[in-house]
Amino acid sequence: MRKEDCYFLGKITRRHGLAGNVILKLDTDQPELYNKLESIFVEINGLLVPFFIEKSSWSKSDALNIAFRNSSEALVDQSLGKSVYLPLASLPKLTGKQFYYHEVIGFTIFDEHDNDCGVIRSINDQTAQTYFVTNLDGKEVVIPIIKDWILEVNREERFIKMQLPDGLIDVFLVPSKKDE
Secondary structure (H helix, E strand, O other), X not given: OOHHHEEEEEEEEEEEOOOOEEEEEEOOOOHHHHOOOOEEEEEEOOEEXXXXXXXXXXXXXXXXXXXXXXXXXXXXXXXXXXXEEEEHHHXXXXXXXXXXXXXXXXXXXXXXXXXXXXXXXXXXXXXOOXXXXXXXXXXXXXXXXXXXXXXXXXXXOOEEEEOOOOOHHHHHHOOOHHHO
């Protein structure tokens, strides 16, 4: 399995108990989708290694207590602190205005007047407000991801149309008086 064919699910943070269980902290806003994991891919030395799950239960709302099949001390030690991935093919297809962050990288954002607002380079979800980071005319532009602003997601033509507040893009492109 190649990392490019997978998405980041979370990180194995620590041991749990004495039976060789580990805690998998999920990095998702829908943890309930991962109730019945059969296997995961753990990144070890740059390679994705399959780990098969014997049983799992919720430790917290966003953390699973996992027991690996054929678990050993060495297997648990190898997994601690490591990133966990699942195949992209395992994700349900989204339609309409819903999208996965990884799938819109490279999409162009247009405003409601079809003005180009840049190509999505990345998405920052590490702050209270998640936002697109685009590149427009060589400048970095930040556009908040607000559901009500999204008018259309076109997967075939790879663009997102948004209703943006007047002047938002200008904040990043027009030099301020102070800069002159």
